[in-house]
Amino acid sequence: MVLEATMICIDNSEWMRNGDYAPSRFQAQADAVNLICGAKTQSNPENTVGVLTMAGKGVRVLVTPTSDLGKILACMHGLEIGGEMNLAAGIQVAQLALKHRQNKKQQQRIIVFAGSPVKHEKKMLEMIGRKLKKNSVALDIVNFGEEDEGKTEKLEALLAAVNNNDTSHIVHVPSGPNALSDVLISTPIFTGDGEGGSGFAAAAAAAAAGGVSGFEFGVDPNLDPELALALRVSMEEERARQEAAAKKAAEDAAKQEKGGEQPASSQDATMTERASAATSEAENKTTDLMDDENALLQQALAMSMDDPAISHDVKDTDMSEASASDPELALALQMSIADSTKDQASQSDMSKLLADQSFVSSILASLPGVDPNDPSVKDLLASMQNQPEPKEKNDDKPSDEEEKK
Amino acid sequence: MSGESASAIHKGQVDLLDFIDWSGVECLNQSSTHSLPNAIKQGYREDDGLHLESDADEQLLLYIPFTQVVKLYSVVIKGPEDEGPKTVKLFSNKEHMGFSNVSDFPPSDVANLSEENLKGKPVLLKYVKFQNVRSLTIFIEDNQSGSELTKVQKIVLHGTTVETTDMKGLKKIEDH
Numbered sequence: 001m002v003l004e005a006t007m008i009c010i011d012n013s014e015w016m017r018n019g020d021y022a023p024s025r026f027q028a029q030a031d032a033v034n035l036i037c038g039a040k041t042q043s044n045p046e047n048t049v050g051v052l053t054m055a056g057k058g059v060r061v062l063v064t065p066t067s068d069l070g071k072i073l074a075c076m077h078g079l080e081i082g083g084e085m086n087l088a089a090g091i092q093v094a095q096l097a098l099k100h101r102q103n104k105k106q107q108q109r110i111i112v113f114a115g116s117p118v119k120h121e122k123k124m125l126e127m128i129g130r131k132l133k134k135n136s137v138a139l140d141i142v143n144f145g146e147e148d149e150g151k152t153e154k155l156e157a158l159l160a161a162v163n164n165n166d167t168s169h170i171v172h173v174p175s176g177p178n179a180l181s182d183v184l185i186s187t188p189i190f191t192g193d194g195e196g197g198s199g200f201a202a203a204a205a206a207a208a209a210g211g212v213s214g215f216e217f218g219v220d221p222n223l224d225p226e227l228a229l230a231l232r233v234s235m236e237e238e239r240a241r242q243e244a245a246a247k248k249a250a251e252d253a254a255k256q257e258k259g260g261e262q263p264a265s266s267q268d269a270t271m272t273e274r275a276s277a278a279t280s281e282a283e284n285k286t287t288d289l290m291d292d293e294n295a296l297l298q299q300a301l302a303m304s305m306d307d308p309a310i311s312h313d314v315k316d317t318d319m320s321e322a323s324a325s326d327p328e329l330a331l332a333l334q335m336s337i338a339d340s341t342k343d344q345a346s347q348s349d350m351s352k353l354l355a356d357q358s359f360v361s362s363i364l365a366s367l368p369g370v371d372p373n374d375p376s377v378k379d380l381l382a383s384m385q386n387q388p389e390p391k392e393k394n395d396d397k398p399s400d401e402e403e404k405k
Numbered sequence: 406m407s408g409e410s411a412s413a414i415h416k417g418q419v420d421l422l423d424f425i426d427w428s429g430v431e432c433l434n435q436s437s438t439h440s441l442p443n444a445i446k447q448g449y450r451e452d453d454g455l456h457l458e459s460d461a462d463e464q465l466l467l468y469i470p471f472t473q474v475v476k477l478y479s480v481v482i483k484g485p486e487d488e489g490p491k492t493v494k495l496f497s498n499k500e501h502m503g504f505s506n507v508s509d510f511p512p513s514d515v516a517n518l519s520e521e522n523l524k525g526k527p528v529l530l531k532y533v534k535f536q537n538v539r540s541l542t543i544f545i546e547d548n549q550s551g552s553e554l555t556k557v558q559k560i561v562l563h564g565t566t567v568e569t570t571d572m573k574g575l576k577k578i579e580d581h
Contacts, residue, residue, distance in 0.1 A: 099505070104501045106498070130461045130462070132432065133436045133460065133461045133463075134460070134461045134462065134464075134504060135503055135504060136433060136434075164460070165437050
């Protein structure tokens with residue numbers, strides 16, 4: 001939020017025709033300039049930005065420091081490439097333009113895009129740097145484009161001469177897949193000495209590439225903390241679930257887990273989003289092994305006796321987050337967890353539910369390709385009925401757990 | 406009459422420290438560790454361990470605005486023998502000067518500091534030039550030994566404020 005007047009020095013020399021920065025060096029530079037102008041004017045409405053070109057026929061000021069973003073962006077159009085960059089003259093003219101700024105309270109800053117070779121002597125650059133420091137002008141250097149021998153050294157020397165308390169920075173941007181502006185967004189040039197511009201930077205990053213984002217999940221925790229939290233939690237659950245699935249897969253590669261997973265997920269109907277990943281996993285396996293459903297179904301049901309322990313762990317992590325937001329959801333979760341905590345050792349509520357024949361038959365009816373009237377399925381259901389007692393115990397427990405919590 | 410009014414004003418001169426507008430005080434080419442408050446502020450300036458130091462070269466440009474219009478009578482600049490300031494130019498009511506335009510205007514006064522001055526002897530200024538001062542710019546051009554750094558330990562400004570002086574002045578005139 002520092003009140004600042006900035007002059008941006010653009011390199012529009014012949015070296016900028018090169019395409020090693022997509023689409024061309026000059027275009028990458030123009031994008032970066034647009035972003036910087038936006039960031040500066042947004043971080044403080046009284047900030048002013050001016051632009052000048054260093055090559056061409058000579059140093060030319062395109063727009064004097066102004067807070068009108070439209071004017072600045074407009075002047076970037078129709079720029080011609082040609083000539084050689086005159087770094088020293090460019091910086092000096094920038095300093096002069098800043099001296100005549102309207103609001104004398106603004107801090108002075110020059111941002112230089114050095115894309116072509118630097119033909120000045122190191123001594124001369126150091127003198128310029130000292131003069132800038134004396135007049136308390138900060139300097140940011142973007143070293144990109146041509147990798148001339150000694151260029152880096154000269155620019156570093158210039159920075160050392162100017163730098164006063166780390167207000168000046170240099171950024172070296174090698175050519176590569178990343179756009180120039182994306183690389184710059186994470187540098188102090190954008191973030192303004194470690195504060196201020198991060199919000200804009202995150203938004204710009206999300207808009208620009210859609211890839212690298214300042215914040216996880218592309219959501220700013222400042223703007224929407226609940227959403228950011230929910231996204232983070234679901235990511236963790238997904239990881240936990242994937243680990244569990246990997247474990248299961250390791251234990252029995254060919255077995256079908258759909259039967260076990262689906263009752264578990266339907267039981268937690270309110271948590272469909274979180275269980276959706278698990279069900280989709282299960283459903284994928286379902287489609288693959290549709291042929292031998294009945295045999296596999298039996299295996300799956302047997303498996304589900306062991307499985308719920310794992311899936312309940314996943315539910316445990318969900319509970320703490322969900323109870324914060326939705327009391328009804330919390331209640332449902334508590335019921336399911338109450339069952340699991342009591343019975344994890346031997347029995348699971350899965351088997352209790354499966355003992356409820358009507359429930360099981362309704363589940364089986366919903367499963368694609370399974371006919372409840374199939375004799376093998378009926379036999380299985382009959383075996384389930386031999387465990388009626390544990391179910392009654394289970395009914396008392398959820399109410400106890402509810403009252404406690 | 407002028408002598409009497411001069412002596413009356415001389416008696417009434419105060420340290421203008423209280424009338425400095427601190428929000429607008431600026432100093433160009435000062436070192437970040439040894440800054441202007443060390444030389445001007447009450448308490449800091451008395452401490453010989455704290456001083457104002459120049460950074461990139463030996464010149465310093467100080468800008469001191471006042472909360473009201475003042476008349477400047479004399480100035481005390483204390484510093485070390487060799488690195489203390491030598492040629493000091495004062496500009497009245499020139500805002501936001503830079504090193505590039507110090508030579509564009511003639512200074513309101515120039516002080517060539519001697520060793521005694523550096524020990525605390527006040528420099529009497531051309532009073533007529535400083536009758537109506539809203540802001541003061543002090544340009545320290547070089548130092549005693551010509552070294553790369555200039556050090557200043559204390560700067561005190563003596564003078565009077567315009568409003569209060571006028572009342573006293575009127576009274577004196579009526580008496581005679």
